Amino acid sequence: MALLPLLHSLPTCKNPSPLRRPACAHISCSMEVERGVEFETAGSFFRRESAVGRDLGVLSAALHRRALGGEMRIFDAMCGCGVRSLRYLRQAGASFVWANDANEDSRGVIVSNLSRAGGAAPPGRERRKWVVSHSDANRVMAENYLQRVLFDMVDVDSFGSDSSFLRSAILSVKLGGLLYVTSTDGYTSGGHRPQQSLASYGAYIRHMPYSNEVGLRMLIGGALREATALGFHLLPLFSYYSYHGPVFRVMLRVLRGKLHDPCDYGFISYCNRCGHSQGFSWEQLGQMCCPCCSGEVSRSLVVSGPVWTGALHDANYVGEMLELAGEFGWTDLEKLLKRMLEESDPRLPFGYIKVDEIARRAKINSPPLGALMSSLQKEGYVASRSHISLNALKTDCPMATCIEIARKLQWR
Template identity: 35%
Template sequence: MNHYEGKAQFQLGEAFYNPKSRVVRDLGVLAALVCKKQQGQLRVLEVMAGSGIRSLRYYLESHADFLWVNEGNYQLNTLLKQNLQNTIPDERYQLTHLDAHRVFFDCFNHRDYYDLVDVDCFGTAAPYLNTMLWATRIDGLMYLTSTDGRTLAGRIPNKSLQAYGAYPRSHPALQEQALRLIIGSVAQQAGTKGLGAEPIFAFFSGKTYRVMFRLTRYTNLTSENYGFLGYCHQCGDYQTINWRKLGKAVCSHDNSAFTVSGAMWLGALHNKEYLSAMKAVAQQLQWQHIVKLLSTMIAEADLPPYFFTLREIGKRGKLDLPQRSLIIQALQNRGYQASATHINPEAIKTNADIHHCIAIVKELTI
């Protein structure tokens, strides 16, 4: 039975495929296409290929010049050969069945660096945070997946300490925290090599976290954008905490001790310029669902590294809430930055604290 996604036609066989994750592959295709336009070439390394759907779409829709398609499970060899040979000329790809780390180090040993390295792993991404850097060229992209949500969200903090070198705690904005733990860990690993890992976008859907990075020549990790997040369980407010003030962090509203998570990335969640280029391509392709998503991500990119859920605002203010859009507009009218967030459809990102949010919502409900 033939399956279709984008311009790709493929067989599934015994390979895993989730059609609901198409939006993730759409974002990857757009980012790769922008890379091709900016750099003039696109060489793709996919180390966990599955059925080969992502490689097919990188070739057909992002116009990849060459693809190294790797899948650790040799039992998918026949399926992958069939899917790839039906679409991609033999000289434009190679197919292997190796451990991902071996592929990365083979690239490094032969100075065979790629413009896009796709690591669509299942479970924790921790084993690949460092080794994927070895296969990526400077200014190239890395697309990383993690499905280990319990660890990233602070449910198992000791495991997160082992995997990501960070200690997360649970609070209402934990999904964004998970994305920032991944970003911070990759940026820290890049920093050990004197390089930087800039987030192009960080995306959460369902129980899966995905981040697209750009490898930069100079480290982008500083004490200002890599630090800690404090949450006050008494009042519901957040505060970023840098390393120098870590021992003095208390809530300014009630002097309560913060529940502190980190270290994590505190800088921009997305690169607005790159997302704008992706959005322009999506508009040309008439991918309206992606245009809407990218618009939200552009709006939220530079806002503080947390969000307030409507439930939290309503509960703490003992309020019946109006529509989210009305709250956002009211915050903006008061001079605050405010936006919806793609991470939670029932949450707001803003530079106003929760007390001002509650006060403004009270005025709306009078």
């Protein structure tokens, strides 16, 4: 294994002033502060915009640490400058973090950052609080797995739609542990490269108006497919989309056994003619048509899948994250977590509807989102906002009825 000496002399920083620099800086020496934690980014990959994804990871790790009640070991497969690993040590109470990044040039900055976790470790690998390596993430995970070294949490902050890490990452997590996976390929989730989504996630993705939610579902579905082949099941704890990048991040709990409800993995469709969305199981393939076509096969139906069609988040879990964020004083996360809580209602189907689409189809001006949601709820439908799209709602109300309700609202 390409494990370099673990602790060595730290690089000297010529300009240690805590300046705020442009994101993704490749600057000789720059200091950043994130949630009160100071670190350097010099010469390594760093995006300030990814802070929320790191916050959510830290909250999950901290909850896991409390549930374990004892030691917690984390593998940060693509650590960049090491800020994530540092935060897992300092803020989530990890007892050990393995920080890996293929880029050997960032070794100095990672080691320097992790040294800020304090607690100089005595010799002896098991007693060390952290280890830094520079190898392909798959290789490190596979080698650890072969030596029966598993982790309580594995964080894979990968680029694009590279899904080649999924198998080794799943195998590296202890049962009941956490797997935090990533996709940053908005082009594929947007349906512009269906052959790529098929190769990466086993799902043929076509363009749909709620493609950013499809991106999360494609990632969960792809991970689930890999897990099932290995005899595991994955439970989505939260799913997070950020338009910076874009970035799709999903926290999954690794469990033994098969998918509980096969209805949560199937095909989704959107009708370009009437805007109606429907889910289809494998058994219904070949019988797919939109209600607007009176049972006739319709060219206006766009179908993607198979993808995860179940809940994007576990409501109880997000509730615990919200509580912990309050304890940490991270009140700015409240809005996002509350929106995720709303989205967790199991009665809500996949997808979201943009208010502008309802207005365009109803040939009216866009109604206020809040008023439309209240009207839908008064009519007995479930409606929530979406953390993914600002002026959109998630509802079990069919598009045709949404249009009627929006028109009525216009006449009041």
